[in-house]
Structure formats: C-alpha cells, structure tokens
Amino acid sequence: MTVPAIQINNIHKQFGDLRALNGIDLHIQQGEFFGLLGPNGAGKSTLINLMAGLIKPTQGNIAIMGHDTVSDYQAARMSLGVVPQELVFDPFFNVREMLRFQAGYFGRGRENDAWVDEIIEELGLTDKTNTNMRKLSGGMKRRALIAQALVHKPPVIVLDEPTAGVDVELRQILWAFIKKLNREGHTIILTTHYLEEAETLCQRVAMMKDGNIVALDTTVNLLGKLPGKNLRLQLGEASLPTALLPMLKTGENGVFTLALTELNQVEFALSELRKAKVNVLDMQLLEADLEDVFMSLVGSR
C-alpha cells in the first residue's frame, strides 16, 4: 500500500485561549484533488500552516508523504509546495532570480532551469521574467507565487485560496495548469471560498467549522446527501404566497428560491401561486450544489 500524501492525526492547535483546531484527523491519498472548505476562521489556514511547519501543533502529528513534519521536517518540506494566501513577495528580485533562489533553497541548481522555464511558460510569465516583483500586477504576483511553490517539483501541492481576487482568464489558466499537474500524479489540496470551484475540481472535500471537520466525503456523495432541488421563481412586484414561506431559501428583488425535497412540490408551489393570482415571470428548476450542503452543515447565511 502506498503512503498517504497527507496524514493528519489528532491535530490540536491552541493560540492562547483560542482553540483553532480541535482534534483533526484526515488522510489524503496520493494523486487526489482534495478540497478544504469552510468560512473564515474555520481553521483551514491553521491546518495548512501546520502541514508546512510554519507553526507547531499543540498536540498530534502530521506526515507528508510519510515524513513527519517535526521529526523529519526536511524530507516533509521537500515533498510539499505551498502557495500562501497573501500576495507576499521579495522586492529585491525579478521573477527569474526569485525562482532560481527559491529552487536553490531546496538544494536545486542549474539542472532545474528547464523545469523553471516550463512553469514560467505554463503560467504565462514568459514576458515578465526580467520584471521586478514589485512592478507586477496582482494577478501576475499570484502567478509568480504559484511558480515559486512549484520550483522544487513537490509531489504534494497546497493552494490556499489561490483564486481570491483573480480574474476569470487567470482562473482558467490556473485551473488548467493545476489539473495537468494532478493528472501527472501530483496531489492537490485546495482551500477556496468558491464552492463551484471545489465542486468541479475536487474529488473529495472536507468541510470545516470552528476547528472541526463537519463533513468529509467525495463531492458526489456530499451532493447526494441533499437529494432536493431548488425552484427559482421570478415574481416581479408580487410577494410570495404565505403557504410557500416554509420552503423559502432566499428571496430578494422579486426572485425567490424554494428548497424542494420532492419533485411533486413543484405542482404544489404552482397551484399556490395560481390561487394567489401571482404572475410568474420566469421559473427554473436547479440541482442542489455544494453550497447547499455547506450551508446545511455550517449554518445559516
């Protein structure tokens, strides 16, 4: 049996009085595309910082590709590439210098240049290799950060909110590249606020809240847990008949979304609307998505 890419055993982390993580257990297999979801303050970044050895656990242990992050930290860090959430950069260097130095910190020399060139090209940084990090736009800085995390060809790649504040074009370039890396055998761990991203990309998802994992399953199974669909009604000026209020999920600007547990509720909703003489301007039947699962587990909006 192959070693898991990530093995998290009973991890606790306390910052003063704040219990950031309360006993997390999580195994991620090699080659997985794994999503870590949760609201701000759920403990996602704390967990990532622990994997990266940037902070020390209060209790428990983590192994990356079988290497303990404390006792065997050098091998653990060789196996891990982390894209931090913040747009941090070293203002003294241009993109290529920065990547050469970063590869050098991992003990890699000129033999690694071909790989660095490949990342530069894949991420669309070719025109910017001689540009100082300070002079890059936000999107370009983000690309450079991703390149920086990959210089040592880590088998496990962690992306902490990589698409926060990133435009659509870059998001597509990014995902195409990450998917390619995943196909080539890299394990990908992703945290994101964009649930639709996790839905389309991740095979498995962990949802976190208040330092605990509240759901851990394949994306398909999680979506299956909520068999219901959503009915979206556009009613214009009219208000929703009171009989339908218990089903109401959201409602603003005359657009109401009703949560259905069974399909025959559509008929019920329509008859109630007819009785109230409400004119339906538009109507859509939508599948439940990860956001619904997320909201049902993590709480109300």
Place this chain on the structure above:
Amino acid sequence: MNDLITNKNVPANLMDTSAWRGAYMLFKKELFRFWRVAFQTVASPILTALLYLLIFSHALEGHVEVYKGVEYKAFLIPGLIMMSLLQNAFANSSSSLVQSKIMGSIVFVLLTPISYVQFFCAFLAAAIIRGLLVGFSIYIVAIWFVNLPIMHPIWILAFALLGSALLGTFGIIAGIWADKFDQMAAFQNFVIMPLTFLSGVFYSIHSLTPLWQTISKFNPFFYMIDGFRYGFFGQGDISPWISLGVVSAFLAALAWLCLKMLKSGYKLRG
C-alpha cells in the same frame, strides 16, 4: 516529474548536502540583496566614515596625541573602520530579517528544508562579508590620506572577523525580536550607536576619568576596537589577548542565545 513522486525516500546524506546547498543559496541571496542597493549599503557608510575623518582630524589634529609617534588622524582610522564594520554587519542581518518579516516574504525561507543552524550560518556569513567589505573599502580610501602602519595583520583580521560576526549575530537576534521598523531603529539608536561611540573610536580610554575607564571596560565594543587598533600600531589600552578572550566569549554567548531563539521558532514559527 513522476520520478520525484515515486522516489520519496531520499537518503539522509543526500538530504543534508542539498540542504547545505540551500543554505549557500540563502547566503548568496543575502549578498545579492545588499549588493543590489550598494550605494546605500556600501558607498554611504564609506562617505560617512570619511566625513568623520575629515572633521575630527581637522578639529583635533595637533591638539591630541594618543599614542606616542602616532598622529591623531592615523589613530582615528582603525576606530572608524571598526565602527563602520560593526554597524554594517548589524544592519545587514537585522534589516533583512525585519523587512522580510514585515513583507511576509520570510515564509519562502521558512517553507524550505533549511535548518535553523543553516539559517543562522547563511545570515551570519552575509553580515560578515558586508562588514568586511565596508571596513576594507574605508581602509583603501583612507590610506590615500594618512600613513597607516600595519604591525600585526593577524590581529587586524581576527578582530575584524570576530567583530562582524558578533554584530551579525546581534543583528539576527534584533531582527527576530523586532516586529516593526521603529523598534529596529530604536535598537540601533539606543543600543548600537551609544556602545560604538563610547567605546574609544575617537579617543583612548586612558584619557578618561577612572570611573569612565571602568565603565568603558563593561562595553564589549571597547575590546573589539582596542584589539583591532593594536593590530595597526602594536599598542593599545589593554592586551589584545584579553580583548580576544572577551570578544570571543561575547560572541559565543550571543550565538548560543541566537541559536536557541531560532531553534524554538521564537517569533518565526508560532
């Protein structure tokens, strides 16, 4: 790419060599960093030292003879070289660390397999190089104006190395401790500056009252400067062997403290 994924058991010795290559790269990066702004990090301290030389030698020439047969200008130069060397060794490690902490870019080093000892060695070596480079440059410029003997080059080299190592280490400690630029400035202005100015850069402590002579002997900077000066003139306020002992002991103590801080992850790894 797949080779790396399957080859997960990297032999321990290979691991170590590559990690030392990493430390060497960090050292190179630190050199590169100050060299990029050499006008500020090398040229400007040289100019400052020359201004001191010009002003003090003009004001005091003919009034003061510290050592027999040594003109004041000549007496002043080793002190100025050492002062600049110490300040620049300190500035190199401290400003690099505090800046990368504030910018957040320190994370790129913390994510790598570089160990705390290697981290220490890389920052220290870069600080020593900057200190020596500034000191040597001042020497080269100064000998155009002043006839400066060299009696014991080994002592000169020993104190230049120990002094820059001591302040480089001090700089790492200060850089780890400080969270803001103004804390660093306070450190520089309230600790480093007074200790250097009151260490005998501009005078021999024998010209002081007995009380101030005693106080000066508690200042580690005094030993660095006196030992360094001994190398030039073959005379000093105290024996260079005593200075060597005091400076080495201070260096050992600070290095121990610094490594302890780094090992615990104080302010770097929460």
